[in-house]
Amino acid sequence: MSLQNDTSAPSKNSKTKDKILKHALKLFSSKGYKATTVRDISGSIGIKQSALYNHFKNKDAILETLISNLTSSAIVTLFDDKDTQALQMQGKALLLSLATTFKLIGFDGQNEALLRLLMQEIYRNEHIREIYNEYFYQENVKKLSGVFFGMMQEDIIKSSDPLLLANEFFAPLFFYQMQVSLLKLDKKSTSSVVSMFEKHVDYFWDNIKITKQETLF
Structure with missing residues (x-):
């Protein structure tokens, strides 16, 4: 049972990270980076801010990842x-x-x-x-x-x-x-x-x- 959970965890984490990037990009491009808060991003996904910080250190880290996608x-x-x-x-x-x-x-x-x-x-x-x-x-x-x-x-x-x-x-x-x-x-x-x-x-x-x-x- 634990082996199955370990195998599925990276996939779940990856999906959550992708969601964060997708919603952050939408908010940054519409509201502007400065006006968008971490609470805005986590709220648009339906997760707690603490859960977002498991994937990104802060808002700047999200932006840096999006920039690399450019x-x-x-x-x-x-x-x-x-x-x-x-x-x-x-x-x-x-x-x-x-x-x-x-x-x-x-x-x-x-x-x-x-x-x-x-x-x-x-x-x-x-x-x-x-x-x-x-x-x-x-x-x-x-x-x-x-x-x-x-x-x-x-x-x-x-x-x-x-x-x-x-x-x-x-x-x-x-x-x-x-x-x-x-x-x-x-x-x-x-x-x-x-x-x-x-x-x-x-x-x-x-x-x-x-x-x-x-x-x-």
């Missing part, structure tokens, strides 16, 4: 385990895939809440700023600029500054994603913004691609 969010893992040469041969399809990922984040509760938490705490928390700069911005821009450079070498797109192109591609996506999040927060229609992701890709690609006529010169 590094595995959809935006951060855009290029994970993908070969640059294979990516560059996808051409416009790659850009459409990236834009779609940004769009879908606005309709995924977990990723949207993580992004909202990031935006709220980025000025207060140095660790969050470091994650944003390194993973959300620098790594993705660096990877895409490398892909663009390869496309230029293969005469797929026009010769230009690949780093500047990468910034120009990503910047509107962050803006549109934020617009979707804000409209949803105010319970307004997102239809006018949703179509902008694909329109951005169309416009961007039409301006950088090399046409058949241009390859003749």
